[in-house]
Amino acid sequence: MDIRQYIQENEPRFLDELFSLIRIPSISALPEHKDDMLACAERWRQLLLEAGADEAMIMPSEGNPLVYAEKRVSPEAPTVLVYAHYDVMPAEPLELWNSKPFEPEIRDGRIWARGADDDKGQAMIQVKAFEYMVREGLLRHNVKFIFEGEEEIGSPSLNAFLKAHQELLKADVILVSDTSMLGADLPSLTTGLRGLAYWEIEVTGPNRDLHSGHFGGAVANPINTLCEMLAKIVDEDGRIAIPHFYDDVEDVPAAEREMIARIPFDEEKYKKAIGVKALKGEKGYSTLERNSCRPSFDVCGIWGGYTGEGSKTVLPSKAYAKVSSRLVPHQDHEKISRLFVDYIQSIVPEYVEVKVTPMHGGEGYVCPITLPAYQAAEKGFTKAFGQKPLAVRRGGSIPIISDFERILGIKTVLMGFGLESDAIHSPNENFSLDIFRKGIEAVVEFHKAFGA
Amino acid sequence: MDIRQYIQENEPRFLDELFSLIRIPSISALPEHKDDMLACAERWRQLLLEAGADEAMIMPSEGNPLVYAEKRVSPEAPTVLVYAHYDVMPAEPLELWNSKPFEPEIRDGRIWARGADDDKGQAMIQVKAFEYMVREGLLRHNVKFIFEGEEEIGSPSLNAFLKAHQELLKADVILVSDTSMLGADLPSLTTGLRGLAYWEIEVTGPNRDLHSGHFGGAVANPINTLCEMLAKIVDEDGRIAIPHFYDDVEDVPAAEREMIARIPFDEEKYKKAIGVKALKGEKGYSTLERNSCRPSFDVCGIWGGYTGEGSKTVLPSKAYAKVSSRLVPHQDHEKISRLFVDYIQSIVPEYVEVKVTPMHGGEGYVCPITLPAYQAAEKGFTKAFGQKPLAVRRGGSIPIISDFERILGIKTVLMGFGLESDAIHSPNENFSLDIFRKGIEAVVEFHKAFGA
Numbered sequence: 001m002d003i004r005q006y007i008q009e010n011e012p013r014f015l016d017e018l019f020s021l022i023r024i025p026s027i028s029a030l031p032e033h034k035d036d037m038l039a040c041a042e043r044w045r046q047l048l049l050e051a052g053a054d055e056a057m058i059m060p061s062e063g064n065p066l067v068y069a070e071k072r073v074s075p076e077a078p079t080v081l082v083y084a085h086y087d088v089m090p091a092e093p094l095e096l097w098n099s100k101p102f103e104p105e106i107r108d109g110r111i112w113a114r115g116a117d118d119d120k121g122q123a124m125i126q127v128k129a130f131e132y133m134v135r136e137g138l139l140r141h142n143v144k145f146i147f148e149g150e151e152e153i154g155s156p157s158l159n160a161f162l163k164a165h166q167e168l169l170k171a172d173v174i175l176v177s178d179t180s181m182l183g184a185d186l187p188s189l190t191t192g193l194r195g196l197a198y199w200e201i202e203v204t205g206p207n208r209d210l211h212s213g214h215f216g217g218a219v220a221n222p223i224n225t226l227c228e229m230l231a232k233i234v235d236e237d238g239r240i241a242i243p244h245f246y247d248d249v250e251d252v253p254a255a256e257r258e259m260i261a262r263i264p265f266d267e268e269k270y271k272k273a274i275g276v277k278a279l280k281g282e283k284g285y286s287t288l289e290r291n292s293c294r295p296s297f298d299v300c301g302i303w304g305g306y307t308g309e310g311s312k313t314v315l316p317s318k319a320y321a322k323v324s325s326r327l328v329p330h331q332d333h334e335k336i337s338r339l340f341v342d343y344i345q346s347i348v349p350e351y352v353e354v355k356v357t358p359m360h361g362g363e364g365y366v367c368p369i370t371l372p373a374y375q376a377a378e379k380g381f382t383k384a385f386g387q388k389p390l391a392v393r394r395g396g397s398i399p400i401i402s403d404f405e406r407i408l409g410i411k412t413v414l415m416g417f418g419l420e421s422d423a424i425h426s427p428n429e430n431f432s433l434d435i436f437r438k439g440i441e442a443v444v445e446f447h448k449a450f451g452a
Numbered sequence: 453m454d455i456r457q458y459i460q461e462n463e464p465r466f467l468d469e470l471f472s473l474i475r476i477p478s479i480s481a482l483p484e485h486k487d488d489m490l491a492c493a494e495r496w497r498q499l500l501l502e503a504g505a506d507e508a509m510i511m512p513s514e515g516n517p518l519v520y521a522e523k524r525v526s527p528e529a530p531t532v533l534v535y536a537h538y539d540v541m542p543a544e545p546l547e548l549w550n551s552k553p554f555e556p557e558i559r560d561g562r563i564w565a566r567g568a569d570d571d572k573g574q575a576m577i578q579v580k581a582f583e584y585m586v587r588e589g590l591l592r593h594n595v596k597f598i599f600e601g602e603e604e605i606g607s608p609s610l611n612a613f614l615k616a617h618q619e620l621l622k623a624d625v626i627l628v629s630d631t632s633m634l635g636a637d638l639p640s641l642t643t644g645l646r647g648l649a650y651w652e653i654e655v656t657g658p659n660r661d662l663h664s665g666h667f668g669g670a671v672a673n674p675i676n677t678l679c680e681m682l683a684k685i686v687d688e689d690g691r692i693a694i695p696h697f698y699d700d701v702e703d704v705p706a707a708e709r710e711m712i713a714r715i716p717f718d719e720e721k722y723k724k725a726i727g728v729k730a731l732k733g734e735k736g737y738s739t740l741e742r743n744s745c746r747p748s749f750d751v752c753g754i755w756g757g758y759t760g761e762g763s764k765t766v767l768p769s770k771a772y773a774k775v776s777s778r779l780v781p782h783q784d785h786e787k788i789s790r791l792f793v794d795y796i797q798s799i800v801p802e803y804v805e806v807k808v809t810p811m812h813g814g815e816g817y818v819c820p821i822t823l824p825a826y827q828a829a830e831k832g833f834t835k836a837f838g839q840k841p842l843a844v845r846r847g848g849s850i851p852i853i854s855d856f857e858r859i860l861g862i863k864t865v866l867m868g869f870g871l872e873s874d875a876i877h878s879p880n881e882n883f884s885l886d887i888f889r890k891g892i893e894a895v896v897e898f899h900k901a902f903g904a
């Protein structure tokens with residue numbers, strides 16, 4: 001049966017299966033969802049078996065378990081390892097959702113739910129393409145699946161798992177659908193990712209909350225101090241002021257900057273879509289360079305003092321921030337992490353104490369466009385979307401992609417089908433049904449081309 | 453009966469009565485405590501009647517009701533109006549309390565509870581001194597009481613109440629026990645208070661939370677921006693950078709600076725008590741000047757982005773801060789409020805939108821030491837504490853003290869009995885039983901001297 005017909009006939013079942021996954025709030029950041037993690041892993045195990053895997057199992061790790069499945073065609077054939085993650089981001093702030101985050105709804109040709117795209121929807125594309133290849137007897141290579149449950153918290157247990165199971169996970173290429181395209185009519189393949197470093201900062205001033213009238217003006221306020229320190233991390237030109245931060249950052253090659261400049265990009269439309277009057281970033285670089293090839297620094301969360309209703313006056317004892325930096329290829333996240341800690345400690349004034357805790361991190365990644373699997377992916381996109389995909393670097397981080405290369409020695413092809421409008425990590429995450437269908441077709445064509 | 457003997461014989465009852473008030477969590481900042489406000493007001497009404505008032509009543513206002521009571525001795529005699537407040541601050545963070553905030557406990561000669569000092573304990577001093585004067589037939593002047601329930605949220609309904617009841621509240625002097633002394637062995641009377649202005653700042657960047665990987669580096673982060681703006685409010689010399697902020701600030705007169713310099717003050721002990729290695733404040737002023745005669749700026753609360761467990765990466769849509777400035781006499785809080793709003797709007801970068809909401813405010817206050825009621829208070833302290841109290845300016849704000857003067861035309865004498873170690877507004881608020889007893893005696897002696 002033709003793949004398009006197969007999708008048409010089976011779509012209600014595909015969506016039922018996807019919705020059964022979405023309804024499990026597998027939020028890895030919140031310990032109260034431990035049971036949901038297990039339930040979600042188990043549901044994937046069943047679905048992978050039903051899709052045609054010879055075997056599928058739950059494998060323990062130091063943290064949430066992983067789901068492993070495989071379909072062996074021949075010991076001589078090459079092997080594709082499909083990686084995905086079954087955990088999702090927290091759904092807060094809940095009041096901004098138009099429908100419940102864990103009750104998927106279809107409206108305007110889109111699935112609305114946390115995980116609709118990232119990564120349950122995209123993982124389902126892989127599984128349904130695999131199902132078609134198996135049922136139609138078209139598979140010419142072995143396929144393995146490894147789905148983890150800690151991607152959104154930085155995959156703390158994955159490295160140890162990879163090291164412990166190098167033989168099991170042996171493959172010729174890793175296939176991942178967890179990135180996005182330039183647009184619905186502008187298919188693209190991701191050839192570069194940014195790395196990540198993440199820290200929590202705790203500033204302690206006085207040993208207890210003080211009356212701001214009795215002490216204000218004479219005792220340093222840790223929130224004021226935290227703000228002053230955070231304001232010293234990015235300079236006026238949008239450059240990160242940490243000494244040696246840029247030491248390993250390669251200047252973007254002129255050829256690549258030219259290619260980026262050719263990507264159709266409407267800055268006015270981009271600003272309008274996110275509702276800002278002006279953009280801000282590093283001097284000397286374009287928006288597309290700033291959000292993909294250049295490092296960034298963001299305060300992801302801040303809190304301290306009285307944050308309830310009304311107007312309590314207080315000179316608080318403590319203030320906190322969660323901060324992150326997106327890194328580019330060749331920046332070592334552990335080195336950057338140390339540089340950051342050193343920099344913060346070097347600017348701590350004597351009137352507060354500051355603790356900086358590195359939380360997690362990962363390296364950037366580059367995929368060469370000469371890789372046979374990359375070219376198979378390019379063919380898949382071309383057939384499904386009717387045009388050759390652009391090769392682009394993206395600003396997001398999948399720290400484990402570089403870990404795959406480092407630990408398993410395997411390159412990854414990033415066949416991502418998300419759109420910016422999918423609002424992943426935000427309220428009203430959604431995923432286009434049209435893209436879902438085209439995605440399945442693109443992965444089927446990848447398998448055909450890779451097997452040939 | 454001698455006042456000391458009276459206190460000794462009646463203390464268990466005094467404490468029972470005080471504890472019955474403390475057990476009512478009359479937190480004005482939290483709307484869910486509306487019923488507690490009414491219960492607390494009613495409890496005071498009963499206690500004022502039992503203490504000897506001719507009548508006591510609950511009077512409605514636009515917000516929480518007030519308790520009014522009076523004892524008329526003679527139409528020709530002067531009148532003392534005792535002001536106090538029955539509301540308390542929120543008790544958060546609860547985990548830092550050694551005993552439950554609304555279950556008073558006596559340990560180490562101190563009462564431990566929210567409101568033990570501010571202002572239930574101090575108000576009880578006034579009521580028990582009044583009770584003694586009435587029962588012993590010593591009262592030679594009229595006494596009125598007005599207890600409000602919104603002091604900790606800036607007394608939003610009091611001005612309208614004062615204007616509506618000028619005749620009822622007519623008096624020669626207002627007596628307030630809601631300030632603190634320099635030390636248990638260093639009695640002092642407060643002759644100056646700082647004013648207050650308070651704002652909430654809302655910074656909006658993108659119209660939704662964004663993925664910090666896909667947008668980070670190209671789109672301004674509202675938390676980073678908020679921190680940068682807050683860092684521009686106090687300059688390197690500890691001066692507030694808002695244009696015209698100091699226009700109406702009087703330089704502290706040389707004579708007063710000399711008096712302040714004579715106040716026994718151990719900076720090392722002060723630092724040790726609050727657990728900081730260094731102090732910070734306006735260049736050119738001493739610590740005691742900085743926290744009493746000079747303005748201050750504090751971020752009382754800040755929040756935005758992901759503040760839960762773990763490490764969510766996000767470029768948030770919004771960031772918030774609650775900020776306040778302590779003002780000195782002659783600074784108009786409404787003018788300062790406008791200057792602040794104008795300044796913030798003048799430094800808002802084009803890539804975010806900022807809303808600044810003035811929350812509440814009040815003027816500073818000065819009490820002349822030549823006032824007869826001040827001198828009666830001085831005598832009261834001298835008898836109770838065995839030494840003449842120092843006249844000092846304090847850094848806290850009771851905005852309504854200047855409103856009393858403006859609206860009712862009455863000066864206030866601030867007979868406060870708190871200690872810095874009482875931890876008002878903080879976890880583990882407490883009040884010394886010894887001070888409680890001496891306070892009652894001091895107020896009794898005030899009444900005797902004032903009536904003479």
